Amino acid sequence: MNETEFSLLNILIAVIGGAIRVGTPFLFVSLGECLTERSGRINLGLEGTLMMGAMTGYGASYLSGSPWLGVMAAGMTGVILGGVHALLCQQQKVNDIAVGIALMLLGTGLAFFLGKPLIQPTAAHLPALHLGSWSDSPVIQAALDINVLFVMGALLAPAMAWFFRYSRWGLYVRTVGESADAARAMGLNVNRVRMYSTMAGGFLAGVGGSFLSLYYPGGWSEGLSSGQGLMAVALVIFARWNPVYCLYASLLFGAAATLGPTLQSIGMTWGYYLFHAAPYVLTLIIMITTSSSTRLLSGMPGQLSNVK
Amino acid sequence: MTIPDKYALEALHINKRFGALIALNDVSLHLEKSTFHALLGENGAGKSTLVKCIMGYYAPDSGELMIEGKQHDISNPRHAHQLGLGMVYQHFTLIPNMTVMENLVLSRPHLPIKIDWRAERKSLQERIAQLPFQFQLDIPVSRMAAGEKQKLEITKQLLLNSKILILDEPTSVLTPVEADEVLGKLHALTQEGALSVLIITHKFREVMTFADEVTVLRKGNCVGTATVKNVDTQQLAKMMVGTEFVKKTLHRQPSLAQEARLEIHNLKVNDDTQAQAVNNLSLTVHSGEIVGIAGVSGNGQRELVEALSGQRCTSGGEIRAHKQPYQGRREDMRKSHFYCLPEEPLRNACVPAMSIAENMVFRNFDHLPFTRYRWLLDRRAMLHHARELISQYKIRTPGPHVPIATLSGGNVQRAVLARELENEVDILVVANPCFGLDFSAVAEIHDKIMQVRNRGGAVLLVSEDLDEILELSDRLMVMSGGKLVYETIPAQADLATIGRYMAGQ
Numbered sequence: 001m002n003e004t005e006f007s008l009l010n011i012l013i014a015v016i017g018g019a020i021r022v023g024t025p026f027l028f029v030s031l032g033e034c035l036t037e038r039s040g041r042i043n044l045g046l047e048g049t050l051m052m053g054a055m056t057g058y059g060a061s062y063l064s065g066s067p068w069l070g071v072m073a074a075g076m077t078g079v080i081l082g083g084v085h086a087l088l089c090q091q092q093k094v095n096d097i098a099v100g101i102a103l104m105l106l107g108t109g110l111a112f113f114l115g116k117p118l119i120q121p122t123a124a125h126l127p128a129l130h131l132g133s134w135s136d137s138p139v140i141q142a143a144l145d146i147n148v149l150f151v152m153g154a155l156l157a158p159a160m161a162w163f164f165r166y167s168r169w170g171l172y173v174r175t176v177g178e179s180a181d182a183a184r185a186m187g188l189n190v191n192r193v194r195m196y197s198t199m200a201g202g203f204l205a206g207v208g209g210s211f212l213s214l215y216y217p218g219g220w221s222e223g224l225s226s227g228q229g230l231m232a233v234a235l236v237i238f239a240r241w242n243p244v245y246c247l248y249a250s251l252l253f254g255a256a257a258t259l260g261p262t263l264q265s266i267g268m269t270w271g272y273y274l275f276h277a278a279p280y281v282l283t284l285i286i287m288i289t290t291s292s293s294t295r296l297l298s299g300m301p302g303q304l305s306n307v308k
Numbered sequence: 309m310t311i312p313d314k315y316a317l318e319a320l321h322i323n324k325r326f327g328a329l330i331a332l333n334d335v336s337l338h339l340e341k342s343t344f345h346a347l348l349g350e351n352g353a354g355k356s357t358l359v360k361c362i363m364g365y366y367a368p369d370s371g372e373l374m375i376e377g378k379q380h381d382i383s384n385p386r387h388a389h390q391l392g393l394g395m396v397y398q399h400f401t402l403i404p405n406m407t408v409m410e411n412l413v414l415s416r417p418h419l420p421i422k423i424d425w426r427a428e429r430k431s432l433q434e435r436i437a438q439l440p441f442q443f444q445l446d447i448p449v450s451r452m453a454a455g456e457k458q459k460l461e462i463t464k465q466l467l468l469n470s471k472i473l474i475l476d477e478p479t480s481v482l483t484p485v486e487a488d489e490v491l492g493k494l495h496a497l498t499q500e501g502a503l504s505v506l507i508i509t510h511k512f513r514e515v516m517t518f519a520d521e522v523t524v525l526r527k528g529n530c531v532g533t534a535t536v537k538n539v540d541t542q543q544l545a546k547m548m549v550g551t552e553f554v555k556k557t558l559h560r561q562p563s564l565a566q567e568a569r570l571e572i573h574n575l576k577v578n579d580d581t582q583a584q585a586v587n588n589l590s591l592t593v594h595s596g597e598i599v600g601i602a603g604v605s606g607n608g609q610r611e612l613v614e615a616l617s618g619q620r621c622t623s624g625g626e627i628r629a630h631k632q633p634y635q636g637r638r639e640d641m642r643k644s645h646f647y648c649l650p651e652e653p654l655r656n657a658c659v660p661a662m663s664i665a666e667n668m669v670f671r672n673f674d675h676l677p678f679t680r681y682r683w684l685l686d687r688r689a690m691l692h693h694a695r696e697l698i699s700q701y702k703i704r705t706p707g708p709h710v711p712i713a714t715l716s717g718g719n720v721q722r723a724v725l726a727r728e729l730e731n732e733v734d735i736l737v738v739a740n741p742c743f744g745l746d747f748s749a750v751a752e753i754h755d756k757i758m759q760v761r762n763r764g765g766a767v768l769l770v771s772e773d774l775d776e777i778l779e780l781s782d783r784l785m786v787m788s789g790g791k792l793v794y795e796t797i798p799a800q801a802d803l804a805t806i807g808r809y810m811a812g813q
Contacts, residue, residue, distance in 0.1 A: 168419040175403060175414055182401040186415060187386030302405060 007266060010139050014262045015255050017132075017143025020150050021216045023254025025050065025225075027153040028208030029232035030239065030246040031160060032078070032201035037236055038164065039197035040177035040190075040303030041089060044100025046205040047229025048107015049081045053209025055115040058220040062123035067214050070123065071149070074210035075203040081107060082202020086195035104229070118220040126215045147215050149207070153247070156204075160243035173197055177301035205229065226257075231283050238286045240299035256282045313377050316341045316472050316504040317393070322361055322371035324354075331357040332368070335530040337523050339472065342501045344494065346515040346536075347508045349525035350548055350746040355508045356398075358525070359474055363388045363395050375472075389417065394470025396461045398477045404450035408443050408460060415464050432467075439466050440493040454481035454606055455811075459490060466503075475507045479514060483604050484774065485807035491518045510548075512541045524548055549747055558754060558779070561762040566594045569630060569766035570735045576624035577611040585611035587790035588625070591768075593735070598757070598767040600781030601792070602774050604810050608790035609770045610651070613739045616768070617648040619656065629735055642671075645734035649741055653724040660713035664705060665694035667712045668727045697726040718749040725756060736760050739770040754780060774806065788812045 029046050036043045053074035061070030085103055089096045129151070132144030163170040176183045176193040183190050212224050235253060239245035260275030317339040324332040332354045339345045349355045361368040364382035373380055375391050382388045385395075402411050413419070413428050429445060436442060441459040449457060458478055465473055473494070479487035495518045497503040509515060515522050515536060522539070524531040524547040531547045570593040577586035585608040593599045603609055614620035616627065618636025627634045629644035640646065650656035658667050669678050669690050677689050694708035701722045705715055712720060721741065728736070738757060742750040757780060761767050770787075771777050777784055778798045786794040786809040794809040796802075 166423050166425070168421050168423065171410070171414055171419065171423065174406070178403040178405050179401070181399070182403050185385060185397065185401040187384060187389070299405075302403070 010137070011262060011266060013140050014143045014265070015258055017145070018258025018262055019251045019255035020146060021254070022257045023250040023252075024147060024150045024153060024211050024216075025208040025228050026232055026235060026253050027150070027157070027247060027250035028211065029205045029229050030235045030250055031153065031156060031243055032204030032208070033232050033236045034201075034239070034241055034243050034246050035160065035173070035204070036082075036198045036201035037304060038177045038241055038301055039173045039194045040180065040301055041086075041096045041194050041198060042100060042233070042304065043082065043085050043103075043198055043201060044097055044230070044233060045081060045085050045103030045107060046100075046201070046232060047225065047227065048104040048111070049078045049202050049205040050209040050212070050225050050229040051108045051111035052077045052081060053206030054213040054224050055111040055118065055209075055220060057206070057210030058118050058123050058213035059115070061125075061210075061214055062118065062121050065124055067124045067126045070214055071126070071207055071210045074206040076206070078202035078204065078206025078209070079199045080202070081206075082199040083195065085202070086191075086198040089198075090191040090195070108225075112222050115220050115222075122219070123214065125218060126211070128215070147211065149211050149215065157243045157247040164243070174301075177303055179302055205232075227280075231279065234283045234287055238290060241301060242299065253279050253282065314341065315339060315374065316376060317362070317506070318372075318374040319358065319362055320372040320374065322358060323369045324357055324361055324366060325369060330528050332361070333528045335371075335525065335528070337506075337530070338533065339504055339506050340521065341504055342498050343520040344498045344505045344507070344518055346519035346522040347506060347525065348510065348512075348515055348522055348544060348548060350510065353525040353548075354528040355525055356476060357528075359395070359476060359506070359508060363393060363474065386417075389468060389470075392469070392471035393474065394465030394468055394472065395474040396458070396465060396476065396478055398480065400457050400461060402449045402457055402460060402464075405448060407446050407448050408452075409445040411449055411460070412445075412464055412467060415468060417468070435467060436463065439463055440497070454604060455483065455486040455490075458482060458486075462490065462494070466497075470503075472504045472506065475505065477508055477510070479509070479511065480772075481605060483807050483810040484803060485811055486604075487514070488517075494518075512544055515544065516541065526550055545747075558758045559762070560758065561596075566596065568592050569595050570737075570768060571628040571631070572625070573628070574625040575612070575615065575622060575627065577608070577615045577620060578623050579608075579611050584623075585790050586615065589787075589790065589792060590625075591785070591792060593766040593768050595734070595766050596761060596764045597782040598761050598769055598780050600777035600784045600798075601768070601770045601787050602777045602784060602806065602810060603772070603787035605772050607788050607812075609739065609772075609787055611790075612787075613648070613650055613737060613770055614656075616737050617650055617656070619650075645732050646737075647671075647728040647731075647733050647735070648737040649721075649725055649728055649739065650737075651740040651743065654713060654717075654720045657724050658712050658720065661711050663694075663709045664698070664703075664712050664715070664723055665690045665708040668694045668697055668708075668723065671727060671731075697723075697730065701726040718745045721745065721749070721753065725753065729756060729760065733760050733763075733765045736765055736767045737770070738767065740772060741769075742771075742773065742776060750776075774803075786810055 029050055033043060033046055056077045057070040057074030060073035061067045081103060085099055088094055088099045126147055126149060128145040128147050131146050132141035135141060164174055172188055172193055175186065176188060176190050180190045213220050217224065231253065235249045236246065239249045256278040259278050260272060263275055264272055315338050319337045322332050322335045335354065335358055337358065347355050357366065360366045362373060364384045364387055373382055380391060382391065409429060409432060412432055413423065432445065441463050443460060458481060478490065482490060491514060494505050498505050519536050521533060522536055522544065523533040524544065526548060572589060572591045575586055575589045576584060579585035589612065601609060611620060615622050616636065629646055632644065634640045634644060654660055672678060673685060678686050680686050691708050698705060698708060703719050703722050705719065712723060715723065741753050757767060769777060769780055778801060781798055784796055784798055784801060785792045786806055788809060789812055
């Protein structure tokens with residue numbers, strides 16, 4: 001009896017630890033997407049940004065020996081890709097969704113191509129905070145190694161919410177996202193605000209990518225991302241374009257993704273692939289339950305449904 | 309030489325072309341300080357273009373702008389704001405998903421990096437208390453009625469210390485009572501000397517009641533400026549149209565048989581946010597009569613018309629045409645000779661990128677004579693049919709093959725009307741048929757609608773233009789909050805009473 005209780009607790013802690021580990025890239029990409037979408041544009045290219053970030057982050061860390069330089073390099077790659085997206089989208093009759101899909105394919109393809117030499121070498125990894133040292137159990141210790149990037153992301157979420165509500169720039173981003181006409185009437189440069197938002201969003205997605213290669217799962221390989229960049233878009237909708245909800249939603253997605261491996265680790269072999277599909281199933285369920293043919297989503301930026 | 313500061317704003321010899329179109333041809337306008345000045349003209353006369361040149365949206369090709377006697381080149385709206393110019397646009401520039409307070413704070417020119425909402429609230433409350441209109445600061449703008457929004461737009465400009473306020477057709481969304489309130493208060497502000505107002509309008513009543521001076525534009529030319537005291541409506545109409553405009557009185561035949569054609573019982577329709585827009589509405593339209601539904605936009609009229617035209621599902625109640633259940637399907641419409649001219653026909657009744665000929669057979673492209681072997685379309689028959697209707701309805705177009713979106717608003721209206729009235733019409737639903745059309749087009753369309761009635765058709769006319777409803781209807785109803793709240797006949801109609809019901813009181 002005691003033993004099963006203990007293992008249930010173990011599972012719970014493992015799932016929480018896994019949620020944080022797996023959820024961190026979700027968190028960064030969704031915060032980036034949240035910022036971009038609040039400015040009125042959808043950047044579907046963040047999957048490509050994620051992969052490019054993972055590759056350059058790993059490369060920079062390998063070459064310099066500092067994982068933090070790797071994170072910065074990944075972020076800057078994201079800024080460049082975000083800038084390309086914004087630049088293309090502000091041309092006339094260019095659809096942001098089409099550009100996003102093109103950039104997604106370009107980003108992943110480019111990352112595979114340029115990352116070939118990085119498959120073998122080992123780069124310096126990001127450090128973790130060992131919050132599990134109080135326990136003797138190696139399972140708990142492993143589960144509670146929290147990466148510093150997650151802490152930063154978790155702090156960034158409320159900071160971004162504060163930014164939207166209390167800062168001048170946040171208000172400008174929201175204005176541009178809600179009504180480009182109103183923004184123009186105020187004398188705001190709509191394209192510039194969107195460009196900065198998309199670039200900042202790209203930065204965050206790039207950082208999310210560096211987490212993949214420099215912490216978990218770690219290393220560079222072509223199968224590093226399993227569509228986190230795309231699912232983050234669904235996640236932003238689920239989170240109603242609210243950065244704090246993005247944090248919760250990322251953890252929920254992370255938990256769903258970690259369910260399969262955790263159950264496997266305690267010896268449950270049944271339904272392995274089924275549990276692996278959990279995050280995708282969750283995405284579908286969320287999209288179905290939150291969408292309606294007759295109702296508009298609350299909290300959705302007004303310009304977002306404007307398809308050119 | 310004028311005294312330098314007699315005028316708040318002068319636009320001198322403004323020229324503006326868009327490609328081959330001359331939008332403004334040597335137009336001059338003088339806005340005297342502390343006056344209420346009306347800019348009158350038909351659609352396409354260049355009123356909006358002139359104002360946009362003043363506000364820095366467009367750069368005029370030539371001409372000068374003087375503010376308080378000093379020449380300025382206004383390069384963008386922000387620059388215009390700095391010079392004390394404020395504008396209230398026809399389309400609201402408020403952000404629906406933000407609160408009143410957020411909207412007002414946003415429009416301030418120098419926002420601090422960090423916004424202290426508590427201090428902003430306090431200073432806003434103090435300043436609004438001294439202005440004519442009052443608001444709750446915490447409700448989102450999307451929940452406000454159109455009239456409230458208009459007042460908020462004006463307040464926004466007043467809070468920016470605008471000395472010159474330009475309003476583009478501000479009363480088009482207001483009830484007559486609200487319009488009088490808003491314009492009256494603005495007029496009072498000009499008399500206090502705090503403000504100079506330039507208002508774009510095509511309503512004579514507003515010019516005659518509130519304006520001190522009026523400038524009339526026609527086809528990009530300035531026809532003249534007059535002091536309102538010295539002119540009458542007839543003279544203004546002549547200036548606006550160019551020729552003496554003789555209004556044909558509509559021929560209304562006394563109607564004979566009165567059978568119920570269109571019956572609506574306890575109809576419920578939801579809007580896009582799933583809120584109930586049409587609320588247990590019941591109504592009967594008989595043969596040979598026009599029933600007019602008046603009301604401020606946003607009170608469920610659009611949803612009602614969309615339900616009747618089959619564009620929107622109903623959530624309760626029943627519609628009957630010729631005593632048969634009617635669900636807005638193609639088949640229902642064909643059987644009951646049900647036709648519809650919705651508002652914004654280019655969006656609601658056309659495929660903009662398709663040709664005029666194709667748009668004109670939407671009702672019957674799958675029937676003879678437009679089909680061959682029941683599967684193929686007969687293009688030649690379609691083109692022939694379109695040419696006939698084009699000449700019959702005097703639609704100005706290079707030919708039946710051009711996309712319908714290239715036509716002007718009035719011509720789109722005529723094209724759709726041609727399609728809808730081509731066959732025998734038993735029931736006709738019309739919504740805002742004359743929105744943005746000039747005098748002669750309005751008269752033509754009114755005449756066509758009256759002809760349908762005189763031939764024994766049942767007509768339901770939904771319009772925001774009360775004058776139109778008073779002129780055409782046999783019976784008149786007021787719609788407010790998704791319900792019909794008042795019924796009368798035009799001969800006995802009292803404007804103040806109708807206005808009260810329109811405002812929902």
